Amino acid sequence: MNFRKQSAAGILLASLVATSLHAAIKLPHVGKRKPEDDMPIRKLTPGQSALIDKAIAREKVVVATVKERAPLVETYIQNMRPDPVLGQVPESDQHFLGRVRFNKIIGDVPYEENKDTTEGTKKSGKFSFLHHAPTFLTNLGGGLRLTFHEAGFVQMLLMDSTSFDRQTYNFNFVRNEFLGNTPTAVFDVTPAGQKGLLKDKTYGRFFGRIWVETRNGNVVRFNGDFAGGIENQREFYHFDSWRTNVQPDLWLPTSFYVEESDPKSVSRTLKFKSINHIWGYVLKVPAKESENTSLDVVGATDVSNDAQDVSPLGAQRAWVQQAEDNVIERLFQAGLIDAPSEFDKTLEALAGNILAYNNITLSRPIRVRTLLTEPLESVAVGNTILVSKSLLDTTAVVTQDGAQQMGNLNAILAFQIAHIILAHRLDTKYAFNDRLLFPSNDVYDRIPMHHTDADNAAAAKKAMELLSAKELADGQQYFGLYLQQLQTRVKSLHALTAPMIGDGLTKSDTDQTFWLAEMMNKGLKLEEKNLKQQAAMPLSSFLRFDPWTDQLFTMHSAYEPLLSAADKMPFEVEPVYLKLSYYKAPADAAQAAPAPAANAAPADANAAPAPAAAQPAPQN
Numbered sequence: 003m004n005f006r007k008q009s010a011a012g013i014l015l016a017s018l019v020a021t022s023l024h025a026a027i028k029l030p031h032v033g034k035r036k037p038e039d040d041m042p043i044r045k046l047t048p049g050q051s052a053l054i055d056k057a058i059a060r061e062k063v064v065v066a067t068v069k070e071r072a073p074l075v076e077t078y079i080q081n082m083r084p085d086p087v088l089g090q091v092p093e094s095d096q097h098f099l100g101r102v103r104f105n106k107i108i109g110d111v112p113y114e115e116n117k118d119t120t121e122g123t124k125k126s127g128k129f130s131f132l133h134h135a136p137t138f139l140t141n142l143g144g145g146l147r148l149t150f151h152e153a154g155f156v157q158m159l160l161m162d163s164t165s166f167d168r169q170t171y172n173f174n175f176v177r178n179e180f181l182g183n184t185p186t187a188v189f190d191v192t193p194a195g196q197k198g199l200l201k202d203k204t205y206g207r208f209f210g211r212i213w214v215e216t217r218n219g220n221v222v223r224f225n226g227d228f229a230g231g232i233e234n235q236r237e238f239y240h241f242d243s244w245r246t247n248v249q250p251d252l253w254l255p256t257s258f259y260v261e262e263s264d265p266k267s268v269s270r271t272l273k274f275k276s277i278n279h280i281w282g283y284v285l286k287v288p289a290k291e292s293e294n295t296s297l298d299v300v301g302a303t304d305v306s307n308d309a310q311d312v313s314p315l316g317a318q319r320a321w322v323q324q325a326e327d328n329v330i331e332r333l334f335q336a337g338l339i340d341a342p343s344e345f346d347k348t349l350e351a352l353a354g355n356i357l358a359y360n361n362i363t364l365s366r367p368i369r370v371r372t373l374l375t376e377p378l379e380s381v382a383v384g385n386t387i388l389v390s391k392s393l394l395d396t397t398a399v400v401t402q403d404g405a406q407q408m409g410n411l412n413a414i415l416a417f418q419i420a421h422i423i424l425a426h427r428l429d430t431k432y433a434f435n436d437r438l439l440f441p442s443n444d445v446y447d448r449i450p451m452h453h454t455d456a457d458n459a460a461a462a463k464k465a466m467e468l469l470s471a472k473e474l475a476d477g478q479q480y481f482g483l484y485l486q487q488l489q490t491r492v493k494s495l496h497a498l499t500a501p502m503i504g505d506g507l508t509k510s511d512t513d514q515t516f517w518l519a520e521m522m523n524k525g526l527k528l529e530e531k532n533l534k535q536q537a538a539m540p541l542s543s544f545l546r547f548d549p550w551t552d553q554l555f556t557m558h559s560a561y562e563p564l565l566s567a568a569d570k571m572p573f574e575v576e577p578v579y580l581k582l583s584y585y586k587a588p589a590d591a592a593q594a595a596p597a598p599a600a601n602a603a604p605a606d607a608n609a610a611p612a613p614a615a616a617q618p619a620p621q622n
Contacts, residue, residue, distance in 0.1 A: 044174055044175065046173065046175055047175075050175050050187065050189075053187055053214055053216065053219050054168070054173050054189065054214075054219075055219075056214075056218065056219025057212070057214045057219045057220070057221050058166060058167055058168070059219070060218065060219050060220045060221070060251075060253075061160075061161070061166045061221060062166075063252070064160065064220075064221075064245075064252075064253065064254065065160055065163050067252065067254065068104045068159070068160065068254065068255070069104050069105045070105065071104060071283045071284075071285070072101055072102065072103045072104070072285055073101070073102065073280050073281060073282045073283045073285060073337070074099065074100070074101050074102075074280070074281055074282040074285070074337045074338075074374075075099075075100055075101075075102045075278070075279075075280050076097075076098065076099045076278065076279045076280075076375060076376060077096075077097070077098045077099075077276060077277075077278045078095065078096070078097050078098075078276065078277050078376045078497070078498070078541075078575060079095060079096045079097075079274055079275075079276040079575075080092040080093075080094075080095045080274060080275055080276070080495075080574065080575050081093045081094045081095070081273070081274045082264075082271055082272045082273065082274060082275065083271065084267060084269050084271045087530055087531065087567055087568075088530070088567055088568050088570070089269065089271070089566075089568035090269070090271045090272060090568075091491070091494070091574075092491065092494050092495055092573070092574060093494055094494055094496070095494065095495050095496065095497040095498055096497050097376055097377065097497035097498070097500075099375060099376075099502070101282070101285065101336075101337070158241045158243050158258050158260070158278070159243065159255040159258070159280065160255070161208050161212070161221065161224050161243075162207065162208050165207075166208075168194075169194065170193065170194055170207065171191050171192065171193060171194055171207070171208070172191070172192050172193075172194055173189045173191055174189060174190040174191075174192075175187065175188075175189055176188040176189060176190055176211070178216075179213065181213060181222060181223060181580075181581075181582045182580065182581035182582040182583050183581070183582065183583040183584070184215050184222060184247075184582040184583060184584065185216045186213040186214055186215050186216060186222060186223075187213075187214050187216055188211060188212070188213055188214075189211065189212050189214065190210075190211050191208055191209070191210060191211065191212055191224075191226075192209055193207040193208075193209065206228050207228060208224070208226060208228060209226050209227055209228060210224060210225050210226015211224065211225055211226055212224040215253075215582075215584075217584070218251050220245075220247075220251070220253040221245070221253070222244070222245050222247075222253050222582055223242070223243065223244050223245065223582075224243050225240070225241060225242035225243065226240065226241075227239060227240045227241065239260050239261075239262050240260065240261065240262060241258050241259065241260045242258060242259045242260075242577060242578060243255065243257075243258035244256055244257050244578050244580045244582075246548070246549055246550075246580070246582070247582070247583065247584050247585040248283065248548070248549060248550035248551075248585065249550065249585060250585055251585075252585075254280075254283060254549060254550070255280050255549075256279070256280060256281075256549045256580065257277065257278060257279050257280070257578045257580070258278045258578065259275070259276070259277055259278070259575075259576075259577045259578045260274075260275065260276040260278065261274065261275040261276070261577075262274060275574075275575045277541065277542065277575045277576075277578070279547075279549075280549055281337065281374060281547055281548075281549040281552055282337030282549070282552060283549055283550050284550060284551075284552075285335075285336070285337050319365055319366075322384055323366070323384060323385070325384065326383050326384025326385065326386055327384075329383050329384075329451070330371065330383060330386055333388075334371075334552075337374070337552060338373060338374060338375065338503070339371045339372060339373055339374060339388060339552075340371060340372040340373075340374055340391075340547065340552050340553060340554045341551055341552045341553045342371070343372075343553050343554050343555065344555075345372070345545070345554055345555065345556060346369075346370050346371055346372065346554075349370035349387075349389070349411065349415065350367065350368060350369060350370045352408075352411055352412060352415055353368040353370060353387065353415045353419060354367065354368065355412075355473075356412060356415060356416055356419055356468055356469075356471075356474065357419065359471040359472075359473045359474055360467075360468050360471050362423065364385065364422070364423075366385055367385070368385050368386075368387060368419065368422065369385060369386040369387070370386070370387045370388075370389065370415070371386060371387075371388055372388070372389055372390070372391055372545070372554055373388050373389065373390040373391060373503075373504070374391055374547060374552065374554075375390055375391070375392075375502060376390070376391075376392050376498065376541070377390060377392065377497065377498055377499070377500055377501055377502055377506070378390060378392055378393045378396070378488075378498055378499055378501075378506065378507055379393065379501035379502065379503070379504040379505060379506050379507075380393060380414055380417065380418050380504055380505055381418065381451045381452065381453070381501075381503065381504025381505050382418040382419075382421040382422050382426070383451055384422075385422055387415060387418040387419070387422075388451075388504060389414055389415075389418075390504075391545055391547070391554070392498070392541055392542075393414060394411075394414075394544060394545055395539060395540075395541055395542055395543050395544045395545055396484075396538045396539050396540070396541065396543070396572070396573055397410035397411065397414065397481070397484055397538070397539070398410075398539055398543060398544035398545075399480070399484075399536050399537070399538070399539055400536075400561070405476075405477065405480070406480040407480075408477060409476070409477025409478065409479070409480035409481055410477075410480050410481050410484055412469060412474055412477050412481075413465070413469060413477070413478065413480075413481035413518060413521065414481075416465040416468045416469050416474075417461055417462065417465045417505075417517065417518060418461075418505075419465070419468060420460075420461035420462070420463075420464035420465040420468060421453060421457065421461045423464060424457070424460055424461060424464055426453055426457045426460075426461065451503050451504055452501060452503065452504055452505055453505055455509065455510075458505055458509075458517050459517070461517075462517040462518055462520075465518065466518070466520055466521075478521045478524040478525075479521075479524045479525035479526045480526070481518065481521050482521035482523065482524040482525065482526065483526040483527075483528060483535075483537045484537055484538050485507070485516050485518065485519065485521060485522050486522055486527070486528040486537060487528055487537035487538040487572050487573075488507065488516075488538065488572075488573065489516075489522075490528070490530075491572070491573050492508060492514050493514065495573060496511075498573060499514075505517075530567050530570075531567050533564045533565075533566070533567070533569075536564070536570060536572075537572060538572035538573055539572065540571045540572065540573070540574045540575070540576045541573065541574065541575055541576065542576065542578075543557075543559070543576075544556060544557060545557065546580075557581075
């Protein structure tokens with residue numbers, strides 16, 4: 003089966019590697035400083051001072067709000083090495099996912115290590131972080147070498163969860179700046195009394211820059227690191243943390259990027275880089291928000307007068323659908339898949355096209371949802387196809403006619419459509435609701451949805467038949483090119499290519515060939531130095547998510563010309579840069595949205611229309 007988990011030994015080995023990297027990196031600002039090296043502190047104007055006071059007050063609100071929530075937190079790390087052609091490439095990677103209850107970890111209580119788990123006497127691995135927040139943070143700390151006392155992971159979300167005030171910090175105005183559509187004032191922030199860097203009281207305090215939106219004084223971005231002491235030079239990595247306006251006057255942590263350079267590299271190669279995402283803030287809703295829930299039936303159509311008797315085959319199909327609906331709803335409640343979106347409808351239209359081009363009619367239409375997690379995977383749950391966000395991001399290669407992205411999407415969908423056609427269906431035991439009455443932390447273990455190797459082999463063969471339809475045949479070359487690119491990275495990106503709940507692109511840990519490897523000989527050949535060829539995109543290059551609603555939407559990025567092969571960065575982690583805007587209620591956002599121009603030709607020769615322009619094929 004292509005369902006892989008990291009062993010405890012693997013995690014300990016990764017931690018040892020990270021420890022060796024940690025020993026090689028030194029903080030530039032840790033240690034003794036001369037008084038003349040201290041940054042000059044200019045007196046703030048009354049307006050700037052008032053904005054800082056607002057920011058301090060609003061930060062307390064953010065901390066209090068986060069403490070009420072238990073969102074999903076995902077970290078993906080890539081350790082880098084020099085490359086003669088591309089400058090630098092990933093050497094190895096790690097992936098962590100956990101639902102963190104922040105009320106248990108925010109404050110002055112040290113983060114204690116769960117020795118039983120790390121020593122392997124309890125269940126360990128990539129998925130065990132879901133069971134206990136301290137375990138997740140301990141193992142994450144092992145990977146990133148973070149310090150979890152008054153600094154580290156939580157501070158990368160909240161800057162300083164206990165002492166963000168004027169007594170602890172100095173604020174120095176820098177400039178005014180727009181982040182997206184949001185006007186901000188930028189301030190440098192240092193622990194109070196620069197000379198105090200040698201004292202324990204400033205150990206672990208934020209040292210960097212903040213962006214404060216000028217309407218209500220919320221901190222919307224901050225970057226830097228944490229000040230260490232001369233007697234304890236434990237590493238604090240540099241990070242860039244971003245927030246999203248999820249509700250009126252409420253900005254919550256969304257993503258942050260971490261990187262450290264290799265001081266020994268003459269080519270300025272990074273030691274590692276990491277992307278971190280937070281979503282699912284409504285997974286744990288305070289009691290006051292869940293009271294007075296209406297019991298009225300909303301969104302249901304009364305068809306009682308049109309009801310017919312159900313045949314045995316119809317009953318069997320209804321039973322399968324009930325199991326499917328139960329599992330999809332449970333995955334959504336756990337925060338693993340997106341809320342239904344317009345982009346999902348686009349993928350459903352493409353799936354319908356594949357069936358129409360092959361003159362295949364199913365008893366009910368195919369639905370598509372997106373897995374919000376990082377690994378490259380897909381799976382069919384009944385008639386619902388789940389595709390991971392990163393698989394959609396990295397295949398979203400922009401071209402003028404959109405053919406490359408469309409060909410990639412067709413290949414991804416065809417593989418799971420083949421499973422549906424071949425009746426590789428979900429275990430119908432999940433039609434019994436009691437089978438799904440377990441904590442969200444156990445979703446990975448309780449709902450295995452991957453297919454067997456035999457099923458995947460049969461589905462790959464069937465997918466090639468589906469994609470041989472004349473309307474689809476030309477698109478195979480693009481996914482073949484994508485797989486060629488992934489083949490160059492598959493050994494170093496084990497965590498990215500290891501599926502968590504579904505089917506991966508490769509056959510197994512030991513057999514890293516692809517299920518759809520036949521496509522690799524369909525035309526295009528990988529040319530790393532060819533600037534006119536882009537085989538795969540970096541991570542997070544196409545879809546963004548709302549951390550409050552878990553809805554996805556497509557980004558509209560400006561075209562950036564490739565100047566060298568190093569600019570391609572396939573499958574790589576990249577810095578976060580969000581287009582920030584103020585919250586709009588759903589009704590207001592719908593009125594403000596421009597009319598779609600599905601058939602308009604792109605102004606730039608290298609820009610492609612979004613796949614949302616796809617229309618269902620005529621039914622034969």
